[in-house]
Amino acid sequence: MLHSNSLATVTDNWIVVRDCATQSQSLISVSSISRVKTRKTIHVMYLTCAVACWLLAVAAGYSKEPYGAPIPFGFLGLAWFAAGQVSRLASLTFVMESDAVNTTFGSLREAAALVAAIRSAQESTSPTKQAGYARYSWVRAYIALFV
Numbered sequence: 461m462l463h464s465n466s467l468a469t470v471t472d473n474w475i476v477v478r479d480c481a482t483q484s485q486s487l488i489s490v491s492s493i494s495r496v497k498t499r500k501t502i503h504v505m506y507l508t509c510a511v512a513c514w515l516l517a518v519a520a521g522y523s524k525e526p527y528g529a530p531i532p533f534g535f536l537g538l539a540w541f542a543a544g545q546v547s548r549l550a551s552l553t554f555v556m557e558s559d560a561v562n563t564t565f566g567s568l569r570e571a572a573a574l575v576a577a578i579r580s581a582q583e584s585t586s587p588t589k590q591a592g593y594a595r596y597s598w599v600r601a602y603i604a605l606f607v
Contacts, residue, residue, distance in 0.1 A: 466478075477553070501548065550566065
């Protein structure tokens, strides 16, 4: 077993994707995956609070007597925005020739680790790829999901 988390379990040749809603599992061959797509979400509440704080900062800045009120609202908006970025969720879609299988939503770290494990499993089955790529593939996967 290469990797296991709440999204899926990756072995040398297979991926087991669990679906919590239907209590079922899907078994996917690593060699049959043509593409892995990611879907990212963000909690709208965090963005709404951030924008509201920034609007209050702008309104306080244009008032007749601001007295430093825009600065705390600006930093509070930045904190809400940062909290929204940290709490983002991701889901993976494994695309095969005739079907696509979705994972449940999990953290960006879990999704990046799963993508890195899948790339590592695909590299171990394909002799034409570079061996040094797997060493830093989890960093590349996490950066790709973060953007």
